[in-house]
Each structure stands twice: as structure tokens, then as C-alpha cells.
Amino acid sequence: MSVFKGLKPIVYGGREVWPLIEGGKGVAATNHASSGAWAAAGGIGTVSAVNADSYDPTGKIVPQLYPQLTRRERHEQLIRYAIDGAVEQVQRAHEISGGQGAININVLWEMGGAQAVLEGVLEKTRGLVTGVTCGAGMPYKLSEIAARFNVNYLPIVSSGRAFRALWKRAYHKVAHLLAAVVYEDPWLAGGHNGLSNAEDPRKPEDPYPRVKALRDTMRAEGVSDDVPIIMAGGVWFLREWNNWIDNPDLGAIAFQFGTRPLLTEESPIPQAWKDHLRELDPGDVLLHRFSPTGFYSSAVRNPFLRSLEARSERQIPYSRVSAGEHTVQLDVGVRGKNFWVTPVDLDRARGWAAQGFEHALRTPDDTVVFVSGAERDTIRVDQADCMGCLSHCGFSSWKDHDDYSTGRLADPRSFCIQKTLQDIAHGGDIQQNLMFAGHAAYRFKQDPFYSNNFTPTVKQLVDRILTGD
Incomplete structure (x- = not known):
């Protein structure tokens, strides 16, 4: 396999890995099978630590039930489920990885009990988690928690201004564990997006100047160019990002794939969801503001x-x-x-x-x-x-x-x-539920890699990405 020109491994967690990160997708859309396989292929797999699944002794998913009478009691049950599930997912992903690549976990700062969940998971997975990605809010305490458990942290931001606020208030105190900064394009990424009130949801902006501004901000705060900016949202073919790789204006760049790994053999989403991804056309993913978080988010317009x-x-x-x-x-x-x-x-x-x-x-x-x-x-x-x-x-x-x-x-x-x-x-009606996807999902229908109903393994997908396609 020939690797796309200019793409080189990076050192992360003490070993060389490809600068390819699996996006950690919300509730049960990224699990041990997909993230372990991504790490085994030499990249950075990301276990979603958002209400992750646990399993009974027979291997069946444990239903998350809430018989408690009060919201507060149900909330405490939810935290217990979240910690137990994420710990099990990390342990299984680590086994699948075979010591290759790296395993991150992803949490949403705006999820209920985020700090308790993150601390509970890291306490029980010492030595297995290399880093924590965290967005959906302003996770000021992320660096402090990372320092306590000696793991890397990778904040998700959508502007240089957001990074500056995090750095000034907290991150400068734990600079040595800042492994990367994820720039998530608020117009193109799936799931919850960091679109601010000053930005027009109907007028997407070119990510290049925004990432350049983020790098300039990082440089102004003394952050090394060797700390990668991870481009997330709208990434499909690496050849389309040729001018980003080895670009002195941008410093080190890595790439996050959230939507493409949905359609793999190891992806845990139901078959009906996978099949529907093949049918999407441009414009079928809607940037909307119905989420109870108050954030904009992107999902299939079903x-x-x-x-x-x-x-x-x-x-x-x-x-x-x-x-x-x-x-x-x-x-x-x-x-x-x-x-x-x-x-x-x-x-x-x-x-x-x-x-x-x-x-x-x-x-x-x-x-x-x-x-x-x-x-x-x-x-x-x-x-x-x-x-x-x-x-x-x-x-x-x-x-x-x-x-x-x-x-x-x-x-x-x-x-x-x-x-x-x-x-x-977990198999519910894909037409009557929220189906998160990035705005590039229509490319499944256009990309010859997926023709004749082909579904790659994660390893086949990573190998394909490494060629530039």
C-alpha cells in the first residue's frame, strides 16, 4: 500500500501512530469493536464514554432501565451505567487493539454528571486510556482531571477564541498533557456543533482561515507547532487536504473521521442505519437547533x-x-x-x-x-x-x-x-429517531469504494484513507 504523500506517523502516548483519529460518536455509535479495530490499524481509536453499553455474562447488552421515582435518583443511576459501560468498552477496545495505535475516550462536557463519569472511568482504566477528547461546552476542568490521572487531553473547539478562553483560564497550567486541539467545523461535523451566535448557520465558512487563526492563537500562547490541530468535520479524501499537510502556516495537522467509520463491518450501528447512509444526497443532513442542549447539531433530515x-x-x-x-x-x-x-x-x-x-x-x-x-x-x-x-x-x-x-x-x-x-x-426505527451524521454523508453514494454494497472492515477503511482516498 502506498501512503499518501507527506503523511507521516506522529508520536502519541509514547508510540508512533497514524495521524488519523476515529471520531467518538455519542450514545453507542462508537464502541469497543470500532475503536479497538481503528487502533489495531495504527490510528487513534475513540471509545464513546456517553452512556456506553455494558454486557451481561452471555454477551448481551444490558438494557438501561430507570425505575427510580425521582429524576435525581435516575440521574445517579445513569452515572453508574455510564461508568460501568465505558470501563467495559475501554477494556474490550484495548484487547482488540493488540497494543497497536492508541485508545482515547470521548465525553460531552454538557452531558449530565460529565465530571463524575470521566473521573469514574479514568480511575478504573488506568494505563488503558491514552487521552480524552471533550467538547459540547467549555470543559475548563478537563486539564485538571487529565493531570490527576496522567492522561492526555484533546479539547474540541470551533474557533481560536474558544481555545484562548480555555487556555487562559485553565489549560496553561497543564500544558504538557495537551496532546492536540480538535478543530470541529461547525457547519460540516455531525452531532452537536460549536456554532456561536455570531455565526450564520446558513453561511458556511472555509475552515482553512479559521484553523490558521487557531494556530496563530496557539502560537501566541506559546503552544508548540508540534501539538497537532486535528481537523474534524467534512473530512473524506485526504488528497482534498493536500495543502494542509506539511504546511508551515498550520503546523502539525491530523485528521478526524466521524462519518466514514459508521459504514464499516465493526461499526455498532444497526444495519438499517448503515443501509440508509448509502442513499443520502447532498442537503439530506440538516443543521438544526432542536437539541435540548441548546447547541446546533447536524442529523439526517428524516x-x-x-x-x-x-x-x-x-x-x-x-x-x-x-x-x-x-x-x-x-x-x-x-x-x-x-x-x-x-x-x-x-x-x-x-x-x-x-x-x-x-x-x-x-x-x-x-x-x-x-x-x-x-x-x-x-x-x-x-x-x-x-x-x-x-x-x-x-x-x-x-x-x-x-x-x-x-x-x-x-x-x-x-x-x-x-x-x-x-x-x-439499538435497532429502533431510523425514520422516527434522531440519526446523527456529518454533512459529507452523501459521499457514501458517490464514492466508488462503497459500490456494489461493499462494506469495508475498519482496517480496509484505514488503509484506503492512507492512500489519499
Whole structure:
């Protein structure tokens, strides 16, 4: 096999590895089988430590059940599941790797109990985990935790500004364990993205100047050019990144693949999900803001997402008193008379009610959305069953500390992300659940490597990537 020109191994965790990192994908979409195989192929495999699966003595996945009566008790159960599952996944991945490559773990800082989970996993996997990647929030404490367990840390950022804030506040104290900085393109990456309020979700920006600005920031803070920036989001063929490799303006560069490893023999996602990836066209992945985290995220625009889009479109503002243009009282979908709307919105609301969306649910933004009886019932059950999977949840108003409430009204325009990600990862309907994917997923259909329904092993995929394709 001929390796793409200019691509050289890097030293990570005391050994040479290819600068190819497996993206650690959320709930059960990256596990020991895929990450162990990625490491065995000479790269850096990444076990997802987000509510990872455990197994019973027969090898079957242990269902994660929450019979406890209170959210706080369910949250504590979730932390126990998360630690047990991630520890088992790391141990299995390490065995599969055969001492090759390296094993990282990935956590979302905004997941519920993130710090407790991370500390619990690292305590029980000493010597097996080389580094921790962490994004979805500002993980200031990541470097402090890494220092306690003597592992590398690899923060995920989407701008030089975010890195500077992390460095100034905390990371400069643990500079020796900063192994790399992951730049995740907020317009192209799958899953939760770091798009800021100053950036337009409809106007993607070229990653090159943004990564150059990140490197300039790192240099200004005294970070060596030998600390790689890992380009994540939209990476498919390495030959398309030829001018990034051995580029003195950018320093050391590595590449993260999140979407391509979904379609491998070892990928743990269900076959229906794998099959659907082959059918996607450009534009079939939607950058949206329905996630209860409040972050933008990217997922396949299936009926599940379309129903959330439609729900938010069936929305009108109201006021508690007659004021301004709010001159008429809402007479469908609500109890009581303290809902004043515009005459135009009253007509729209009556139209939605006539179509079967006869229930109006209040949102935290002084609006109501109109839903069917079945939608209302599902929303209420899911909110009541909340197990505290996020540090702050817009859908259920859960918070994982202090008084355990965000203090805001629960938002019916969102959804229970734990429920849907667990469901799709374990064989649920791919049309009625959240299906995360990067925006380059349409390339499965175009790339001749996958023709005739070919599904590579992880080793075959890594070998293919190394050629430039």
C-alpha cells in the first residue's frame, strides 16, 4: 500500500501512530469493536464514554432501565451505567487493539454528571486510556482531571477564541498533557456543533482561515507547532487536504473521521442505519437547533426531524393581556382566557386545530406550539421520565446540580435526546429517531469504494484513507 504523500506517523502516548483519529460518536455509535479495530490499524481509536453499553455474562447488552421515582435518583443511576459501560468498552477496545495505535475516550462536557463519569472511568482504566477528547461546552476542568490521572487531553473547539478562553483560564497550567486541539467545523461535523451566535448557520465558512487563526492563537500562547490541530468535520479524501499537510502556516495537522467509520463491518450501528447512509444526497443532513442542549447539531433530515420542524412552524406568540397587535383571545388549544394573540394568528391557530393539532403547549419564549393529542402525550411522558442525561436540558428543565432545575419552562419544541439516541442505536426505527451524521454523508453514494454494497472492515477503511482516498 502506498501512503499518501507527506503523511507521516506522529508520536502519541509514547508510540508512533497514524495521524488519523476515529471520531467518538455519542450514545453507542462508537464502541469497543470500532475503536479497538481503528487502533489495531495504527490510528487513534475513540471509545464513546456517553452512556456506553455494558454486557451481561452471555454477551448481551444490558438494557438501561430507570425505575427510580425521582429524576435525581435516575440521574445517579445513569452515572453508574455510564461508568460501568465505558470501563467495559475501554477494556474490550484495548484487547482488540493488540497494543497497536492508541485508545482515547470521548465525553460531552454538557452531558449530565460529565465530571463524575470521566473521573469514574479514568480511575478504573488506568494505563488503558491514552487521552480524552471533550467538547459540547467549555470543559475548563478537563486539564485538571487529565493531570490527576496522567492522561492526555484533546479539547474540541470551533474557533481560536474558544481555545484562548480555555487556555487562559485553565489549560496553561497543564500544558504538557495537551496532546492536540480538535478543530470541529461547525457547519460540516455531525452531532452537536460549536456554532456561536455570531455565526450564520446558513453561511458556511472555509475552515482553512479559521484553523490558521487557531494556530496563530496557539502560537501566541506559546503552544508548540508540534501539538497537532486535528481537523474534524467534512473530512473524506485526504488528497482534498493536500495543502494542509506539511504546511508551515498550520503546523502539525491530523485528521478526524466521524462519518466514514459508521459504514464499516465493526461499526455498532444497526444495519438499517448503515443501509440508509448509502442513499443520502447532498442537503439530506440538516443543521438544526432542536437539541435540548441548546447547541446546533447536524442529523439526517428524516421524518423525526421534519416533525420537529413542522411543530415549530405551528407556533404563535401570545401575551397575557391585550396589548399592541395582540387584540383577540385564543379560543383553541388552551384553557383559560389569558392568551392574547393577533387576529391573523388566531386564524392560523384555528386552522391547525381543525387539522388535528388541537393542543397548544406553552414554550419558554412566550409562544405556544400546536400539537396533536398523541404528540402531547409523548412529550409529557418523556418529560416526566427524564433521567438527567444533560447538565442542562431545555426539554425537561433538568439541571444536574444545585436545585436540579433550570428555572425555565420545559420546551415542547425539543425532545428527549437520551431516549431517541438509545433507541436508534439499538435497532429502533431510523425514520422516527434522531440519526446523527456529518454533512459529507452523501459521499457514501458517490464514492466508488462503497459500490456494489461493499462494506469495508475498519482496517480496509484505514488503509484506503492512507492512500489519499
